[in-house]
Amino acid sequence: MKNLLLLTPELLLAVLALGLLVWDMLQKTSSARLTLWLGVAALTLTLLAIVPQLSQKLQGVGSLWVSDPLGNFFKILILLATLWTLLLSMEDRSIPGGQMGLYAATLSLAALGMMLLVSATDLLLVFLSLELVSICSFILSGFNRSDPASSEGAMKYFLIGAFSSAMTLFGISLFYGATGTTLLTAMAPTSNPLLLFSLLFMLVGFGFKVSMVPFHFWVPDAYQGAPTPITAFLSIAPKAATLGLLLRIFTILLPHTALSLTMLFQVLAIATMTVGNLSAIFQTNMKRLLAYSSIAQAGYMLIGFVTSDPLGQEGVLLYAFTYMAMNLGAFAVAMVLAHASLPAEQDPYHLRTYDGLAQRSLGLSLLLTLFLLSLAGIPPTGGFIAKFYVFGAAIRSGFYALAVAGILNSVIAAYYYLRITYRMFFVSPARETPIPVGNYLATTVAFAAALTLAIGLYPSPFVESVKLSMSYLP
Amino acid sequence: MTPVLFYLLAGILLCSAICTVTLRNIVHAALFLGLALTSVAGLFAMLEADFLFSAQLLIYVGGIAVLILFVVLLSGRREDLHARQLNEQWLGVFLVCLVSCLALWKVYAAFSHGLPGTSPPSSTTQPLGKLLLTEYLVPFELISLILLAALLGAVYFTKSEP
Amino acid sequence: MSLTLYHYLSLGAVLFFIGVFGVLTRRNILSILMSVELMFNAANLNLVAFNRYLHPGPLLGQGLVLFTIAVAAAEIVVGLALLLAIYRKRDTVYVENFNLLKG
Numbered sequence: 001m002k003n004l005l006l007l008t009p010e011l012l013l014a015v016l017a018l019g020l021l022v023w024d025m026l027q028k029t030s031s032a033r034l035t036l037w038l039g040v041a042a043l044t045l046t047l048l049a050i051v052p053q054l055s056q057k058l059q060g061v062g063s064l065w066v067s068d069p070l071g072n073f074f075k076i077l078i079l080l081a082t083l084w085t086l087l088l089s090m091e092d093r094s095i096p097g098g099q100m101g102l103y104a105a106t107l108s109l110a111a112l113g114m115m116l117l118v119s120a121t122d123l124l125l126v127f128l129s130l131e132l133v134s135i136c137s138f139i140l141s142g143f144n145r146s147d148p149a150s151s152e153g154a155m156k157y158f159l160i161g162a163f164s165s166a167m168t169l170f171g172i173s174l175f176y177g178a179t180g181t182t183l184l185t186a187m188a189p190t191s192n193p194l195l196l197f198s199l200l201f202m203l204v205g206f207g208f209k210v211s212m213v214p215f216h217f218w219v220p221d222a223y224q225g226a227p228t229p230i231t232a233f234l235s236i237a238p239k240a241a242t243l244g245l246l247l248r249i250f251t252i253l254l255p256h257t258a259l260s261l262t263m264l265f266q267v268l269a270i271a272t273m274t275v276g277n278l279s280a281i282f283q284t285n286m287k288r289l290l291a292y293s294s295i296a297q298a299g300y301m302l303i304g305f306v307t308s309d310p311l312g313q314e315g316v317l318l319y320a321f322t323y324m325a326m327n328l329g330a331f332a333v334a335m336v337l338a339h340a341s342l343p344a345e346q347d348p349y350h351l352r353t354y355d356g357l358a359q360r361s362l363g364l365s366l367l368l369t370l371f372l373l374s375l376a377g378i379p380p381t382g383g384f385i386a387k388f389y390v391f392g393a394a395i396r397s398g399f400y401a402l403a404v405a406g407i408l409n410s411v412i413a414a415y416y417y418l419r420i421t422y423r424m425f426f427v428s429p430a431r432e433t434p435i436p437v438g439n440y441l442a443t444t445v446a447f448a449a450a451l452t453l454a455i456g457l458y459p460s461p462f463v464e465s466v467k468l469s470m471s472y473l474p
Numbered sequence: 475m476t477p478v479l480f481y482l483l484a485g486i487l488l489c490s491a492i493c494t495v496t497l498r499n500i501v502h503a504a505l506f507l508g509l510a511l512t513s514v515a516g517l518f519a520m521l522e523a524d525f526l527f528s529a530q531l532l533i534y535v536g537g538i539a540v541l542i543l544f545v546v547l548l549s550g551r552r553e554d555l556h557a558r559q560l561n562e563q564w565l566g567v568f569l570v571c572l573v574s575c576l577a578l579w580k581v582y583a584a585f586s587h588g589l590p591g592t593s594p595p596s597s598t599t600q601p602l603g604k605l606l607l608t609e610y611l612v613p614f615e616l617i618s619l620i621l622l623a624a625l626l627g628a629v630y631f632t633k634s635e636p
Numbered sequence: 637m638s639l640t641l642y643h644y645l646s647l648g649a650v651l652f653f654i655g656v657f658g659v660l661t662r663r664n665i666l667s668i669l670m671s672v673e674l675m676f677n678a679a680n681l682n683l684v685a686f687n688r689y690l691h692p693g694p695l696l697g698q699g700l701v702l703f704t705i706a707v708a709a710a711e712i713v714v715g716l717a718l719l720l721a722i723y724r725k726r727d728t729v730y731v732e733n734f735n736l737l738k739g
Contacts, residue, residue, distance in 0.1 A: 139631075
């Protein structure tokens with residue numbers, strides 16, 4: 001066991017998560033705000049602990065893990081997403097106030113699992129981190145005890161999650177049989193069919209987390225039932241972490257062998273985009289619509305896997321970062337509107353709440369339009385730059401069918417995204433009441449909007465840092 | 475002697491596994507799961523994994539199977555004992571599983587020549603313990619966090635609401 | 637006929653696919669959980685068999701099995717707790733009755 005100190009941020013986060021639990025235990029009266037702020041402080045400390053590792057000296061290979069710019073990129077993304085989830089949760093009423101310590105601790109443990117996932121080079125560590133993330137996600141998606149839809153979504157998530165864990169484990173057993181070790185670096189140049197089967201089984205398990213088709217069935221129900229900050233969290237963080245892991249396994253280490261999964265990834269990418277976009281057209285609930293849209297966004301990111309060259313990989317990283325900003329903003333605005341709806345309405349996330357938003361709050365409707373434009377990939381937003389990168393990588397490597405499918409899908413997606421914009425600006429509202437916006441939601445929306453615009457208008461610093469992040473060990 | 479024992483254990487395992495996934499009476503299915511897990515423990519013993527044999531019996535049979543039986547008894551109703559348990563797609567799923575299993579057998583066929591099993595260490599407990607505390611220390615601690623998360627979830631979900 | 641690795645591996649494969657069949661076709665959630673346990677056990681059997689026959693030196697396969705037994709226990713605990721919470725509210729454990737979320 002060497003180079004344990006490479007894992008300093010993870011160790012710190014583990015200790016702080018346990019500290020949150022102890023704090024919650026010692027509390028006589030529950031103060032939800034204070035506990036959440038302690039969680040934010042814990043995550044910020046961990047972010048600061050990563051900063052020293054950005055320099056070359058503190059990177060290296062440990063026995064089961066590695067600390068390199070690729071891992072650091074994803075760790076920063078994950079911690080930022082978790083931080084903003086905590087801020088979003090400060091004003092969410094579906095989370096029982098007395099359980100905030102448990103909530104913050106589970107969220108921190110999930111972030112810890114994800115951080116270990118992107119820096120793991122051994123399949124045992126991969127499996128255990130994946131399980132930690134999964135178990136914490138099951139708990140968080142069922143956190144709203146008073147809503148039966150929450151438990152139902154969590155149960156569907158759990159069943160499919162357990163199934164895919166077993167698949168992944170079977171794949172790991174075949175990998176061990178083929179190579180005699182669980183170190184990912186042992187993928188030597190062979191074309192052992194056992195290795196191929198093991199990778200296929202593992203792809204099933206990981207594909208579920210990334211919501212690849214046909215392993216996406218849990219996504220709409222789990223996303224709709226979970227408390228909305230958790231929906232935002234689930235749609236960004238586990239997906240990004242698993243994409244980082246998939247990058248390591250399938251684009252960096254797999255080419256060492258004589259196997260090629262390019263065709264498979266092409267089919268999966270096209271299927272994921274298409275199913276996600278087509279299903280989103282028929283949705284009337286905003287959370288479900290964003291769930292299907294997030295499936296489609298994962299499909300665009302999968303295009304970057306097909307090429308296996310640095311351009312595609314950088315496209316995945318840039319897309320993941322931009323996606324974090326867009327999705328965060330969209331969900332935050334959805335939360336603002338849901339809070340503004342009257343208790344008598346049974347579905348605060350129904351699309352009719354967006355009717356006439358421009359007349360009730362022009363700022364909110366403009367911001368939501370920005371996020372929707374970015375999700376659709378229309379300039380001058382960050383989403384356009386990200387899509388441009390990914391499709392460009394596909395075209396440059398000769399995968400024209402893939403690029404065409406991606407562009408067609410973007411057109412379909414633009415339809416349902418802009419339909420919401422149409423409702424906001426051209427349909428008269430049911431009520432003319434103004435919409436109160438909480439402070440934390442406002443800052444989240446502002447941050448997400450700023451990031452989306454920044455990537456869209458001045459992409460160079462982001463593209464440069466993505467290029468720098470694309471160096472990896474071993 | 476050894477092949478006979480293997481076939482006996484394998485037969486018990488497969489029959490109880492099939493019973494677990496096809497029986498209508500869910501209490502019987504849970505009991506057959508316990509039997510299947512016990513026969514897996516027997517197979518571990520045949521493979522000279524002595525610590526795993528006892529760990530499997532203690533944790534899987536004594537813990538997990540008993541826990542499942544608990545929940546089956548807590549959440550069952552009389553009419554469940556005779557209801558149809560398979561959904562509509564069972565034939566398609568059966569065919570897919572059959573084909574995949576045969577494909578996997580073909581891949582495994584490379585190992586069908588007799589491999590001389592090398593002599594294993596006499597007892598696996600100490601080497602396993604050493605492994606857990608030296609090379610796999612980080613996964614060991616991670617497991618404790620996973621168990622903690624599972625405990626938190628279990629307590630949270632079974633708390634009565636205020 | 638002497639025992640080879642092939643015997644153990646094919647047994648593991650059959651057990652795994654029995655589990656897959658159970659997960660995809662059973663209506664009762666508890667049966668699905670039991671089938672997932674069968675799948676986990678099949679993978680464990682594979683690991684120990686590979687360790688014994690193909691890579692006998694370091695006890696890596698058996699160490700892995702130890703970890704996966706613990707993980708399976710943790711996962712099933714969460715699942716059963718969730719199931720009990722649902723059963724108390726909705727009084728059903730069948731998958732097809734979960735249709736609050738539609739579309």
